[in-house]
Amino acid sequence: MNLTLDRLSALAAIRSIRCGTAPGVQSGLASLRRTGIAAPELPEGRKRWSASCIDLSALGLARDTRGSHPIEIAVPSEHDRIRSKTFSSILHTAPLPKGAFIDAGQDFRIASPELVFVEMGAVMQPEVQALLGYELTGSFSRNPSDPRGGTVAYGIPPATSVEKIERFLSQCEGNAGVTQSRQVIGYVANNAWSPAEAVIAALMALPLEYLGYGMGRLVLNDRQIAADELARSGARGSRVPDILVPGTCVGINYDSFYHLDLDSVIEAACACALAPNDKTLAAALENARRSVRDKVLDDLRRNRELAAQGLVVLPATSEDLYRKGGFDELMLEVFRTIELLSGKDMAESRRALASHAVCERRQTLIWSLLAWEQGRSYAREQVERERRGILRIKNPQIIEVDMVI
Template structure:
C-alpha cells in the first residue's frame, strides 16, 4: 500500500507528529524522507473510499474521509490520479527536489515541511505564510485541528531549518505560489518560541507592501551571557563573592540586526493577576463551605455549648491553608515580575535596549505601530545619527487601518476568526479550500 497526503491535511499531520499527538509516531519520524510514488493499494486491488478511510483511521480524525472538503492526495502524473469521490489529486508535473515527503509508515507519506511552506504560497497571505515558516523552524507547534485557538505545544524540536527551506525553494520549478514563496523564504528565521512571538516577528520582517515594518534582519531568542554576582537570578538568590565571575544568560525575544535594540513580549503569564484572584476566590469558597461540627450532631443529643460555639465557626486550619495559598500565588507573580525587571537590567548592562511588548500593544488600535515607532526612535538615539531611513512606520492612515485589521485577523479569538472570513469573502480567489485559507491559517 502507498498513498501520499498533501495540502492542509499534510500540515495537520506534521503538526500532530511534532506535538506527539499520534500514537507510535514521534518527531524523529520527520527525518525519514522519501520521494513521491504513485498511489497503490495492493497487487490486483484498487483504492476505494472504504479502503482509504481504513488506511487513514490511525490518524484519529486528522485526515477525515469522507469529509465536507476534498482530501488532497499527491500523485506524480495525471494517469496516476485516484478516481474516488472526495479526493483532490495534486499532480506534480515538474520534478520535485529529492526526498520532499515524510514517510509515516504503513504506506502513508505526507508532504515534508519544506514542500508545505512552498505549497502554502498559493493559499496563504504573506503574513500567514511567513508565520508558518517561523513555526516550522521554531520550537512550538499550533494545534492541528484548531490552529487559531487550540492548544499550543511548546519546547519541541524544529521541523526544518531556514537554510533547508531556502535551498528547497531555490530548487522548485513551476509550482503555484512560488513567486510569493521566493520573496518570503529569505525572511524565515529559526528560534521562535510561541505563536505571538512569531506574529510580531513576521510583521517586523515583512516589507511595507505586505503591511509589515520592513525591519529585517532580526534574530529570535539569542542567548546573552551576563556576569552576575549571584548564582541564581531569582528572588531567592543567595549572594556570593562578586569575584567568582558567576554567569547566567538572558534571552530577549527579538533583536533587530546589529542595532542593539530588541523586543520582549510580556504576555499574561508575566503578571498573572487573574491567578491571584482565582486562588483567592477558591480559598474563600473553601472556608465558607467548611462543615460545622454541630451540623453533624442529631438534635436529640445534648451538646456542650462551648463545643458548639467553637465547631460552628470555620476551621482555623482551613483558614490558614487558604491564606497560605493566596500568599503563595502573590509570591509567584511577584517573583516573575522581579525576574523580568532583572532581565531588563541585565540586558541593559550588555548594551542592549530591549523594549517590552504587552498584550494591549496587539489588541488595541494602533498599539503595534506606536511600539515600532519607539523601536525606531531608540535605534536612532543609540546610534546618535539618522542613518535608519529604511526603518520607518509610514504615516498613512489607510495603511495603518489595513495593518491593524491584519493584526487582529491573526490573533486568537472570535474577532480574528470573523475578520478572516470577511477577508476571504472579499478576496474571492478561485482556488480550492477558500474558506480554509486564513481560518486554518498557520
C-alpha cells in the same frame, strides 16, 4: 495501501507528529526517512476509492480534520489520479528535489515541511505564509484540527530551518508557489517560541507592501551570556531576549495575558475571604502573591542585565496586539529607540505609520492573525480584500485562512 499526503493534508500530519498526537509515529519528525511519491494503491479487498478506505488515525487525524474538504494527495502520473470526491490528486509536473516527501509509516507518505512551505506560496497570503515559516522553523506547533484556537505544543524540535527551505527552493524551479516563497522566506527567522512571538516578528520583518514595518529578517531567542563580572555579582548566567533587531542594540520581549498568574492570587484571596482563619489558605495566598512578585522582579532584573550588556529590550504585551493602534504605537517607540541609541535611520520603516488608511488595514491584518474567535471574521475580511484586489493583485484561489492559522 500507499498514499502520499500533500499540501494542507500533509501540514495537518506534520502538526500532529510534532504535537505528539500521531500514535503511529513515536520517534518524531526528524527520524523519518526522506523519500519520493508513491503511486496510490487501494487497500486489500477494495475495488474503488472512498472515504471509508482511509484510516488516518495512525497520523492522529480524524476524517473531519478539514471538514468537507478533500484529502490532498500527491500522485506520480496522470494515470494515478484518484477519481473520488474524497480526494484531490496533485500532480507535480516540475521536478522536485530528492527527498521531497517523508515516509510516515503505516503506508503513508507526507510532503516534507520544505515542500509544504513552497506549495503554500501558490495559495496563501504572504503574511500567513510567513507565519507558517516561523512555525515550521520554530519550537512550537499549532493544533492540526484547530490551528487558530486549539492547544499549541511548545518546546519541541523545529520541523525544518530557514536554510533548509532556501536550499530546497534553489532546486524547485518551475514549481507553483516558488516565486512568492522565495520572497517570503527572506522575512522568516529560525527559533520562534510561540505563535504570538511569530506574529510580532513577521509584522516587524515584512515589507511595507505586505503591511509590515520593513525591518527585514530579525534574530529570535538568541541566548546572551552574561559578562563574567555580572555573573560574579549575582546576575543570571544568561538571558534570552525574544527578538533582536540586527545592526542595533534594541530588541523586544513579549509578555502574554498569562505572563503573570494574577488569577491564582485572586482565587487564593477569595478562598481566604470565605475562611479567614484557615492558615493553609492564608499560606496559599502568600505563595501566590510571592510567585507573581518574583516573576515581576525577574523581568526587571532581566532588562537590567541585558541593558548592562548594551541591549535595550522593550516589553511588548498582548494589549499591544489586541488594542486598536497599540502595535503601531509600540513600533514608533522601537523606531525612536533605534534612532537614538543605535543611530540607524528608520525613515523607511516610519513610512508604515504615515497613512491612516494603511494603519487601519494593518490593524485588521493583526487581528486576523491572532488566536481569538473574532480573528476568524477579520481573516475572512482580509481574504475578501485580496480577492477583490483592494490591497494588491493576488492569486484569486487563496485558501481559507483558518485552515492554516
